[in-house]
Amino acid sequence: MYAASQWDRVARRSTLPCRDTITVAAGCGPMLRLPLLGGLFALLARVVMAASPVGVYLEFEGPPSQAAVEAMQHEASGILGRVGIRITWRLVSENQGNEPFERLVVVTLTGKCACGGLLKPTREILVLGTTAVADGRVLPYSQVRCDAIRRLLPEIEFASDRRLGNAALGRVLGRVVAHELYHAVLGTVHHAASGLAKGFQTTVELKSDEISFEGGDWELQPASIK
């Protein structure tokens, strides 16, 4: 009972205006203030410096459409967020070599990542993305082919509203990126029978309202990035 009433009072104090709180704290003397402030800074530093789960470094062959990049990041983050993977996006060009991650993946986007280049549509089977494998080991390096996606989706490539076209392109790019991250983060060469972990996708699937991984696709993910 005593503890509860104490905390009630503390809770009421916490509604004090900021100025009052600061004044009261200042009255407690520097001997107490300094360690407290030091501790708070240390806590903040630990939060800021703590490694983020998965860092994805993007590298573009040519200048991309900003709308496409934003839509790609939004789509990939949403898909991976639903399986418990949090992504921190970075650019290779801005890498200082000192930001730690639990896992990191380099994704190179080849071709022109913006609609409107008037690429010839195709009916061929095209490779949209790859992840490097060496000696049977999956490496954290993926490649996504913007030109191939644009050739497969002429309604995006020839969109009259360039902004909407780029947003649609970005959404498909995000799905391809999410698929490649599935390989690169899990270190698996496995493909599922359905969902986004499937090795073959139709254009209809790629453009569908929603596409996601199936329940068991990410079961093997390391605990550190959950």
Add this chain to the structure above:
Amino acid sequence: MKSTLLCRLYPAAVLPCLWLCLPAMAQDSRIAGRITDATGAAQATAVVTATRLDSGSTRQVLSNAQGRFQLDRLPPGDYRIDVVKPGFKPLSRYGVGLSPGSTASVELRMEDAAVPGTVTESLLAYVCGLSVGSGCETFDTPLP
């Protein structure tokens, strides 16, 4: 009255904050280094992994344009450093020891892969009409 209560609570907050300070100070060890190829040229965008041997915990960092990398705030202990980059043999350096507050400097020279790394695990997409009968769509634009 208000002042009295908050001042009483203040010392109670100091101890947890000090507790938070200690590990932050204890972890102030780092591994820094540079990645080069066999000719000594800097290798950017190599993925460097530091694995603490006793716990298995890992931290990764990407080498910068000068081939340099730095991992700060590592807990003291023994580490293994692994470096990968397509086109090069994976490289490991064992026995990198970190004492509290120390910095370990490592120079890592990667060798060209004898066989260029294969690239697989593609996401293929195909246009409806080739082999799938359902869910197909017709392009407004004539296809070649």
